[in-house]
Amino acid sequence: MKPLLEALRGGTPWPPPIWLMRQAGRYLPEYRAIRARAPSFIEFCLTPELAIEATLQPVRRFALDAAILFADILLVPHALGQDVTFVENEGPKLAPVRDSAALAQLSDSRAGEKLAPVMKTIAGVRAALSEHVALIGFAGAPWTVATYMIEGAGGSDFEHTRSLAYNDPEFFAALLDRIADATAAYLIAQIDAGAEALQLFDSWAGAVPASLFETAVISPTARIVRAVRTRHPGVPIIGFPRGAGSHLRAFAEQTGVDAVGIDQMTSLMNAAAALPSRVALQGNLDPVLLRDGGAAMAAETRSILAAMRGRPFVFNLGHGVLPSTPPEHVAELVSFLRGK
Amino acid sequence: MKPLLEALRGGTPWPPPIWLMRQAGRYLPEYRAIRARAPSFIEFCLTPELAIEATLQPVRRFALDAAILFADILLVPHALGQDVTFVENEGPKLAPVRDSAALAQLSDSRAGEKLAPVMKTIAGVRAALSEHVALIGFAGAPWTVATYMIEGAGGSDFEHTRSLAYNDPEFFAALLDRIADATAAYLIAQIDAGAEALQLFDSWAGAVPASLFETAVISPTARIVRAVRTRHPGVPIIGFPRGAGSHLRAFAEQTGVDAVGIDQMTSLMNAAAALPSRVALQGNLDPVLLRDGGAAMAAETRSILAAMRGRPFVFNLGHGVLPSTPPEHVAELVSFLRGK
Numbered sequence: 001m002k003p004l005l006e007a008l009r010g011g012t013p014w015p016p017p018i019w020l021m022r023q024a025g026r027y028l029p030e031y032r033a034i035r036a037r038a039p040s041f042i043e044f045c046l047t048p049e050l051a052i053e054a055t056l057q058p059v060r061r062f063a064l065d066a067a068i069l070f071a072d073i074l075l076v077p078h079a080l081g082q083d084v085t086f087v088e089n090e091g092p093k094l095a096p097v098r099d100s101a102a103l104a105q106l107s108d109s110r111a112g113e114k115l116a117p118v119m120k121t122i123a124g125v126r127a128a129l130s131e132h133v134a135l136i137g138f139a140g141a142p143w144t145v146a147t148y149m150i151e152g153a154g155g156s157d158f159e160h161t162r163s164l165a166y167n168d169p170e171f172f173a174a175l176l177d178r179i180a181d182a183t184a185a186y187l188i189a190q191i192d193a194g195a196e197a198l199q200l201f202d203s204w205a206g207a208v209p210a211s212l213f214e215t216a217v218i219s220p221t222a223r224i225v226r227a228v229r230t231r232h233p234g235v236p237i238i239g240f241p242r243g244a245g246s247h248l249r250a251f252a253e254q255t256g257v258d259a260v261g262i263d264q265m266t267s268l269m270n271a272a273a274a275l276p277s278r279v280a281l282q283g284n285l286d287p288v289l290l291r292d293g294g295a296a297m298a299a300e301t302r303s304i305l306a307a308m309r310g311r312p313f314v315f316n317l318g319h320g321v322l323p324s325t326p327p328e329h330v331a332e333l334v335s336f337l338r339g340k
Numbered sequence: 341m342k343p344l345l346e347a348l349r350g351g352t353p354w355p356p357p358i359w360l361m362r363q364a365g366r367y368l369p370e371y372r373a374i375r376a377r378a379p380s381f382i383e384f385c386l387t388p389e390l391a392i393e394a395t396l397q398p399v400r401r402f403a404l405d406a407a408i409l410f411a412d413i414l415l416v417p418h419a420l421g422q423d424v425t426f427v428e429n430e431g432p433k434l435a436p437v438r439d440s441a442a443l444a445q446l447s448d449s450r451a452g453e454k455l456a457p458v459m460k461t462i463a464g465v466r467a468a469l470s471e472h473v474a475l476i477g478f479a480g481a482p483w484t485v486a487t488y489m490i491e492g493a494g495g496s497d498f499e500h501t502r503s504l505a506y507n508d509p510e511f512f513a514a515l516l517d518r519i520a521d522a523t524a525a526y527l528i529a530q531i532d533a534g535a536e537a538l539q540l541f542d543s544w545a546g547a548v549p550a551s552l553f554e555t556a557v558i559s560p561t562a563r564i565v566r567a568v569r570t571r572h573p574g575v576p577i578i579g580f581p582r583g584a585g586s587h588l589r590a591f592a593e594q595t596g597v598d599a600v601g602i603d604q605m606t607s608l609m610n611a612a613a614a615l616p617s618r619v620a621l622q623g624n625l626d627p628v629l630l631r632d633g634g635a636a637m638a639a640e641t642r643s644i645l646a647a648m649r650g651r652p653f654v655f656n657l658g659h660g661v662l663p664s665t666p667p668e669h670v671a672e673l674v675s676f677l678r679g680k
């Protein structure tokens with residue numbers, strides 16, 4: 001069995017399998033070279049020839065255990081008809097959805113068609129991968145996607161989102177349900193096309209007020225997990241509620257995910273103690289350590305391995321690869337890990 | 341005894357005492373009126389006449405249990421000789437300190453003199469307060485202050501700071517010690533001048549990697565607490581490691597603080613279960629709920645009170661008052677609380 005899938009299903013291959021969030025992207029010169037070939041970031045993601053190449057670049061360079069689909073979490077709002085653009089050096093801009101009227105304008109009737117290129121990318125990547133390398137599909141989790149849809153941009157405070165969650169809970173629940181259902185359909189299609197595991201990125205879970213965590217994170221994640229399981233019971237799902245340290249146990253116990261991604265702010269040792277032993281852990285090297293490389297990276301890697309030995313575990317970063325990361329440091333990390 | 345001090349010393353006055361982080365500030369028209377009278381924000385903080393007025397404004401308007409010194413956490417780097425300016429709509433800018441040579445340029449020899457106006461502010465406020473209202477002094481905690489000193493600006497990722505902490509631990513430890521010692525002297529002087537309780541704001545504790553939490557947060561906080569206690573054993577100290585949910589127990593057990601401020605991302609109920617019962621809790625209404633007011637604010641306030649009844653507790657927000665908050669909502673909150 002591919003080592004990644006073995007670990008996600010409760011096995012303990014050692015050294016552990018490794019992949020890196022944002023392993024495809026700007027830190028690679030070959031990525032920057034092809035990025036220039038599409039007029040917009042959305043079109044880049046939706047051009048299979050380019051997205052296949054971007055997905056494969058890191059697994060060609062490094063002995064990683066998985067490729068992860070090159071795409072963006074905002075493809076779902078785009079597929080629902082929301083206006084999404086990526087502005088150079090500013091990030092995404094969306095026409096905000098803040099009431100039922102705006103929500104009613106969105107429709108999933110053309111979502112399958114709009115996202116069809118992603119399925120071509122998955123099929124193309126899967127055909128090109130060697131027999132030891134798994135293909136991970138992914139989507140944004142509903143809370144994180146909702147923050148972009150409501151705020152209309154990236155950010156870190158999400159005041160509009162929190163305000164609507166408190167003061168218009170019906171609208172907020174309807175929006176989360178809409179995102180969850182579109183996301184479940186999208187992920188099921190990814191598996192149909194060849195994805196062998198899934199990750200749900202809840203990058204802004206750390207900003208969710210405690211009184212909303214069940215509504216905003218746990219319940220929509222569980223809804224997606226249930227829907228995907230119904231169609232594809234054997235495909236492991238990794239949840240990554242970044243920054244949600246004090247809620248990890250509830251997240252692991254109540255969402256049904258097979259594995260939990262741990263950020264670098266949370267101790268893997270504490271997470272291992274708090275989470276059910278059936279749940280695999282994934283993480284959590286600080287991306288700054290990968291960027292800097294050298295002795296500090298090696299020391300932290302050793303300490304992660306010592307804490308995780310004997311536990312179902314996937315080595316990863318605590319967040320995405322930084323654009324300033326020298327590719328040689330990734331090679332250095334993988335080689336260090338393989339030597340363990 | 342003043343209700344705030346009673347709760348911080350382990351008593352359970354009910355309804356609980358209340359104050360609000362950033363209760364003095366831009367949301368008050370009378371604050372905006374006096375802010376214009378100083379040429380820079382630093383000068384505003386260091387002009388006792390203006391800082392006394394800013395500190396007293398909220399306790400004149402609302403039946404709060406405490407005034408908190410109006411000042412800024414960057415007065416400590418300013419007092420150490422670092423160049424600190426506040427740029428309108430951009431936030432603070434500092435000449436970054438990233439190596440031992442830059443650190444050696446800083447000196448505490450004039451710190452007492454530079455911070456003397458703060459002591460005048462404290463004495464002036466204390467003389468004006470009614471007998472039920474306590475005066476809280478404060479400072480930034482070393483990690484949070486270090487992020488500004490190293491990055492040279494506000495931010496949320498602190499990549500330079502993390503990188504230095506990993507790769508130049510001697511420099512990083514020396515910087516934290518320097519900040520901690522200057523902060524302890526500053527807080528001791530605040531008590532000498534009339535402060536009756538202290539809060540250490542570690543606003544960016546949530547960004548600290550787990551492997552650095554002891555070094556960056558717990559140890560420097562404990563160093564300050566020990567130094568202040570030696571001189572003023574009876575003055576309660578509140579630690580506020582914002583965003584550090586999964587580390588709260590270690591923070592409460594190992595720093596020696598009397599009370600822990602809880603942000604809105606952490607459940608007060610879970611915090612109460614995790615923390616030693618001698619430690620008072622403070623928090624954690626979402627500032628967005630205060631800004632919006634009404635039924636959602638009342639419901640969450642009721643739920644906070646239900647969770648905290650019988651526990652040493654100080655009502656507060658989970659972070660500072662938002663500038664867009666209508667002052668009437670503060671009056672509404674205080675009156676709702678007093679009716680309980």
